[in-house]
Amino acid sequence: MEDTHPARIRAADADRERVATAVQHAGSEGRLTLDEVEERLTHVYAARFTDELTALTADLPRPAPPRPGFPLTRDALRRHPALRLHLAVAVTIAAVMIVRWVVLGAGFFWPGFPMFWLAVSLLVHARVRAFRERPGAAVPY
Incomplete structure (x- = not known):
């Protein structure tokens, strides 16, 4: 005997x-009344199968995907040693340029221009890393 049900x-x-x-979030937004929230939560905790859970939120809008935040975070630095190395090199180069500017006594702060481009390169590197980590991102060959 074959089972025709998945x-x-x-x-x-x-x-x-x-x-x-x-369900609670939909209730806090006013999409569901308090009675509806209570009723659905009762069904949620009584559900045994995932298709029962799907039916409880079928009429609610899907949450928007999270927007990417600032790409250079402690967590990103912790996960990517190449990003840590890039930051260390950028800070070292900036420090050497500032020391050289102070020692030479130049009036105009010329290290500002290369430091700007060092910061841009670091942010682009972090953004590319964050983009590659997104689900469904294309993996280069």
């Missing part, structure tokens, strides 16, 4: 929490 996937606690958060 296999159902059991819901994990993390799945229930994700859906419960979405």
